Amino acid sequence: MRVIASSIRKGNVIEQDGKLYVVLSAENIHPGKGTPVSQIEMRRISDGVKISERYKTTDQVEKATVEERNFTYLYEDGDGFHFMNPETYDQIQVPKDVIGGSAAYLQESMVVKLSLHEMNPIAVQLPQRATLEVVETEPVTKGQTASSSYKPAVLSNGVRTSVPPHISTGTRIVVMTEDGSYVERAKD
Numbered sequence: 457m458r459v460i461a462s463s464i465r466k467g468n469v470i471e472q473d474g475k476l477y478v479v480l481s482a483e484n485i486h487p488g489k490g491t492p493v494s495q496i497e498m499r500r501i502s503d504g505v506k507i508s509e510r511y512k513t514t515d516q517v518e519k520a521t522v523e524e525r526n527f528t529y530l531y532e533d534g535d536g537f538h539f540m541n542p543e544t545y546d547q548i549q550v551p552k553d554v555i556g557g558s559a560a561y562l563q564e565s566m567v568v569k570l571s572l573h574e575m576n577p578i579a580v581q582l583p584q585r586a587t588l589e590v591v592e593t594e595p596v597t598k599g600q601t602a603s604s605s606y607k608p609a610v611l612s613n614g615v616r617t618s619v620p621p622h623i624s625t626g627t628r629i630v631v632m633t634e635d636g637s638y639v640e641r642a643k644d
Contacts, residue, residue, distance in 0.1 A: 459519045461494040461511035467579055469501075469520040469571065472509075476501040476520055478571075478579050484513060501578050504553050522571045522578070529566045537562065539570060539577075550577040560613045561586045561633040582633045587642045588612050590627050593619060606638070 464470065468479045477498035486492040492513045499506050511517065527539035527548065537550045537559070550570070552559070554577055561582055562568075571579040593609035606618035611629075617636045623629060628642035 457519050457521065458516045460513065461496070461515045461517050462492075462513035464494065464496055464517060464519070467571070467581065469522045469573060469578060470496075470498060471518040471520040476573060476578065477507070480506070501573075520573055522573050524569050524571050524581075526567050527570045529562050529564065529568060531564070532559070532562070539568070542567075548577060550580065554578065555580055558582050558633065560615050584633060585630050585639060586633050587628055587630050587644070588615075590619065590623055590625055590629060593623065593625055595624070611636075 462484050464479055464482045466479055466481055468482075470477045470479060477500055480497045480499055482497075483495045484492065485495055494511045494513050494515075495508065496511065497506065497508045526542065528542050530538045530540055530547070532538070535549060536552050537555050538547055539550060540547050548570070555562070558580060563586065566583065566586075568583070569581040570577050571581070589612040590609045591612050594607050605621060607621055607623075608616060609619045609623065610616055611631070615631075615636045617631060617638055619629065619638050623638075623641065628644060630639040630642050631637060632639060
């Protein structure tokens with residue numbers, strides 16, 4: 457399916473020179489003079505090589521047909537990450553390089569959206585938020601105002617983030633899976 461370059465978004469899959477690429481970032485640049493362009497960073501699915509391409513915003517790009525399905529995360533082993541289709545109970549193994557930095561946020565029974573091309577997993581989309589426990593942070597300092605002073609913390613998945621002063625070790629918090637930033641205290 458051919459689409460114009462300016463409509464390409466992060467997570468889309470592009471076919472170029474007979475190879476598949478997953479889009480890592482797409483930015484439309486409109487200079488003061490000259491032609492507007494789309495700067496697209498992509499990773500080749502077959503071997504993980506990253507490339508950066510620049511297209512005129514009106515250029516036609518081949519968008520690969522990708523099927524998106526919900527899968528439930530089961531476990532990780534030496535071969536990769538294992539997911540199950542909740543409708544058919546079929547299991548699928550996803551290589552570690554496809555999961556990438558998202559691996560830290562995967563939790564047992566978490567429902568994720570896998571992008572499949574000819575039944576091969578090529579990209580994963582986690583829920584926007586994850587609930588994790590704070591395992592290490594500084595103690596609360598008396599008289600410290602809660603305005604904009606955040607303190608460092610380590611979460612149960614090993615990720616470092618910043619939390620408000622009232623959060624203590626053992627507190628469950630909600631974070632954004634994209635960058636690990638603090639959202640709120642968990643309500644459970």
